[in-house]
Amino acid sequence: MTTQIRLLEAHLLALALTLAGDLLGNGVLTTVGAAGAAFSLLALFAVMASALAGGVTRWLRARPSPLLTTRG
Numbered sequence: 001m002t003t004q005i006r007l008l009e010a011h012l013l014a015l016a017l018t019l020a021g022d023l024l025g026n027g028v029l030t031t032v033g034a035a036g037a038a039f040s041l042l043a044l045f046a047v048m049a050s051a052l053a054g055g056v057t058r059w060l061r062a063r064p065s066p067l068l069t070t071r072g
Contacts, residue, residue: 003047004051007043007044010040011037011041013036014033014040020033
């Protein structure tokens with residue numbers, strides 16, 4: 001499994017925990033679930049941004065710059 005899928009699963013679990021805490025009337029469970037959802041979402045965005053930056057870097061290195069090529 002990739003890191004992104006694991007973070008999505010953690011986010012869904014945290015949202016379910018938040019909903020369960022709200023239905024049970026347990027404020028601590030709701031707070032922990034909301035904090036976990038926020039943390040997992042921020043971590044997911046960080047992982048996605050780094051994957052995007054890495055992909056763009058690999059793409060730029062694979063293609064030669066048109067400014068550096070000589071005209072034939």
